[in-house]
Structure formats: structure tokens, C-alpha cells
Amino acid sequence: MPAEADLCQNNVSSITPRGKAPAPMSAKPMKFATKVIHAGIEPDPTTGAVMTPIYQTSTYAQASPGQHKGYEYSRTHNPTRTPLQNNIAALEEGKHGLCFASGMAAIDAVVKLLAPGDEVIAGNDLYGGTYRIFTKVFAAYGIQFRFLPLHNAGELERAITPKTKLVWIETPTNPLLNIADIGEICRVAKAHGAMSVVDNTFATPYLQRPLTLGADIVMHSLTKYMAGHSDVVMGALVTNSDELAQRLTFIQNACGATPGPQDCFLVLRGLKTLHLRMERHCQNGRRIADYLAAHPKVDKVYYPGHASHPGHTIAQKQMADFAGMVSFTLKGDRMEDAVRFMESIELFTLAESLGGVESLCCHPATMTHASIPAAERAANGLKDTLIRLSVGIEDADDLMADLEQAIG
Ligand SMILES: *Cc1c(COP(=O)(O)O)cnc(C)c1O
Numbered sequence: 001m002p003a004e005a006d007l008c009q010n011n012v013s014s015i016t017p018r019g020k021a022p023a024p025m026s027a028k029p030m031k032f033a034t035k036v037i038h039a040g041i042e043p044d045p046t047t048g049a050v051m052t053p054i055y056q057t058s059t060y061a062q063a064s065p066g067q068h069k070g071y072e073y074s075r076t077h078n079p080t081r082t083p084l085q086n087n088i089a090a091l092e093e094g095k096h097g098l099c100f101a102s103g104m105a106a107i108d109a110v111v112k113l114l115a116p117g118d119e120v121i122a123g124n125d126l127y128g129g130t131y132r133i134f135t136k137v138f139a140a141y142g143i144q145f146r147f148l149p150l151h152n153a154g155e156l157e158r159a160i161t162p163k164t165k166l167v168w169i170e171t172p173t174n175p176l177l178n179i180a181d182i183g184e185i186c187r188v189a190k191a192h193g194a195m196s197v198v199d200n201t202f203a204t205p206y207l208q209r210p211l212t213l214g215a216d217i218v219m220h221s222l223t224k225y226m227a228g229h230s231d232v233v234m235g236a237l238v239t240n241s242d243e244l245a246q247r248l249t250f251i252q253n254a255c256g257a258t259p260g261p262q263d264c265f266l267v268l269r270g271l272k273t274l275h276l277r278m279e280r281h282c283q284n285g286r287r288i289a290d291y292l293a294a295h296p297k298v299d300k301v302y303y304p305g306h307a308s309h310p311g312h313t314i315a316q317k318q319m320a321d322f323a324g325m326v327s328f329t330l331k332g333d334r335m336e337d338a339v340r341f342m343e344s345i346e347l348f349t350l351a352e353s354l355g356g357v358e359s360l361c362c363h364p365a366t367m368t369h370a371s372i373p374a375a376e377r378a379a380n381g382l383k384d385t386l387i388r389l390s391v392g393i394e395d396a397d398d399l400m401a402d403l404e405q406a407i408g
Helices: 032-038 081-091 103-111 128-141 155-159 182-191 242-255 261-271 274-293 312-318 335-344 374-379 396-407
Strands: 096-100 119-123 144-148 164-170 195-199 217-221 235-239 298-302 325-330 360-362 387-390
Touching: 032 081, 032 274, 081 096, 081 235, 081 261, 096 103, 096 242, 103 128, 103 217, 103 235, 103 242, 119 128, 128 144, 144 155, 155 182, 164 182, 182 195, 235 242, 274 298, 274 325, 274 396, 325 335, 335 387, 335 396
Parallel strands: 119 144, 119 164, 164 195, 195 217
Antiparallel strands: 096 235, 217 235, 298 325, 325 387, 360 387
């Protein structure tokens, strides 16, 4: 077994099998568009293959007991996974990246850093699965969860106690696109000795990098914008803390929710166009949000890029642009109108998930957020008539024509 310290080293030098010279990395800092293609990724040392090969193997030959090339068993390390982890770490400006079989498996690993009696304060407008694993899985292990509107300034300061060990935020949130002030939340958490974790799935590091704003851990569902093609489920964590990386790497290996090499290949491939896709998602998202806001049959539009959005100023401060998620309600707030819209829409596919190249439309109350009790949804401002759009990278004119016919 390699020493624990070796297990946590997901930095670039550790991808090189032991016994060989580390691959030289350019000392020059890279800009984002260069990083997505090159950071942490070198041509394959054995064949020169430019694209990272799919190392479809569970185990690795050893010359003598314990003498190997840095890889022993694919739950622990896999040569397709290593460059992916390093690339994501570089994109988030973090030191250590870890990939998991899903976003939920990444969340699971973070909560396993805690002990019974510890308290978590989380935003009250979370991905439904995050709420579910907190309340239906980990609450039974003696970890306490409180859900608060952390997008309201001062809320955390008032609520945090010495028992609070972790503060969990999403920003922008799902599906109301509320914005939490990452720098401020992390500052308050740190002052009270709590870790801060930011689910950066909706923004991606192209738009916002929480570690640079003080977060201890960034979490991703890579399934969404990061992989970007709706063909793979995966999650990731990134941290700058050697200690957290060591503990999380231990959990990653001990609990075993690691992704397979084929899926790692797909995410590596998707990431290479992250910047181009996000640029178009942002452009299309803005055009559709503007179109909806001007539509006589549309009631409320939730889009952080609009000056009328309560989180707009903070979003402008911490994000480079506003991504492609737009939620809205129709005038009259009638369920039958929302259902008719979702049955009539053609180019947007009615489906769970988001962040792919294709546009999707979703009904949070019955789909992504059905695991949150109706009363709680209502209390948090999530109307049963809310429609959420994940605006893809098609031609915006075609998307608007589709919305026009479906709104009727
Ligand atoms: C999808 C999603 C998750 C869960 O990720 P999976 O890859 O589906 O397990 C967590 N957080 C957010 C914001 C998501 O959209």
C-alpha cells in the first residue's frame, strides 16, 4: 500500500508512475481556455497518444511485491481518472481534485467528514437530491441539518452555533436562481470554525471559482455543464487543503464510489469545450430571459442577469456571466397552463437534468424537487407552477420560436 500521503497527491507530479521523471509542466500560468485543454493532461507516456487513453483495467502488474508504477487497483487510482482530477483541480484553481461516481457520491463523501452531533447549515433552495441525502440518510446518523435562506445577508451570522461544522451553499440555486454571497458566507463560516462547501454545478469554474473566494471545498455534479453532453453521470470535489484532500481521498478509496475509465474519458472530452459551450449558454440564456420578461403571458422570470433579480449585484461581483438557467411562471399561476406549456414545447425536451448542449425544460415540483415536501417548497418560494429551462447552445431564434408556440 502506498502511504496515505501518496494517496492524496492528485497534483500533476503524482500522475507520473513512480520511478520515472515527472512529466515537465509548463511553468507559465495558463488562461482558462488553455487550461481546459492542457492542464494536468500530457500525451500518454507509453504510446504518445495525444488524447488520454481509456485504461479499462482493474489492476496493474507489479515487478516485485509492492513495486509498481504508481497504480495498484483502479478504485484507488486509474490513469484515465488522474488527469481528469488534475484538470478539474486546475480549473477551480485548487490543489487537489477528486472524482466520484456521481455528484451525490461527492456530496456523500463530504458529509462523511463529519461525526454524530455535528451540525450542518445549508441553503434552503437546494438541489432536491442534496436535501434528500441530508435529511433521509445522514440525519439518521446523528448529524443535524438546518436549512436557511443563506442568500439573505446576515442570516448565517445569526444562526451559526459552535456545533456548526459545515456550511453548504449552492449559488446560483436550483431552481430559483437565488444568489448567495460566497465570500461573505465563507468568511462567517471560517470565523466560527466551520468548513464551507460550495456546490458550483450551476456556475462552473468558467463563471465562478469559490476557492478563490474563501471556500474550503468546491463540489460538482460533472453530469451537467462540466461534461456538457448529457451522456455521463459523475461528481467531483476540489480543495486547496492538504488535510481535507487526504481525508477525502481516504473516503473516496475506502467507500469506493469512484467513476469508471470510460466515463472519465467522456468528461475529459466534454471539458475541452467548456469555455465555448458556457459562452453560448450565457448568450442564449440572456436572450431567452429577456424574451420571457417582455412576454405578456409570463408572470415572473428568475434570472440573476436581470437588474430586477434580488441577487444581481452579488452575482455581478462573483460571476463572470449568468449561465443558461432561466425559471419562470405564467400569469394566472394555473397548474393547467404550466402543464399545457410543458406538453406543447417541442425543441426543449421535458426532462430532468441540465447543462447539456440541448435545451431542456423541467417541472421542479414533480421532477427534480419532488423529494422536498410541498409545504417546505411553498415556504421557500418554489411555486408548483414554476417552469425551469436549461437553455442549450442551439440557435436562440429557434428556441424563442418554440417558447412562443408553447406559451400560446
Ligand atoms: C444534479 C445535481 C446534483 C447531483 O449530481 P448527480 O451527478 O446527479 O449525482 C447536485 N447538485 C446540483 C446543483 C445538481 O444539479
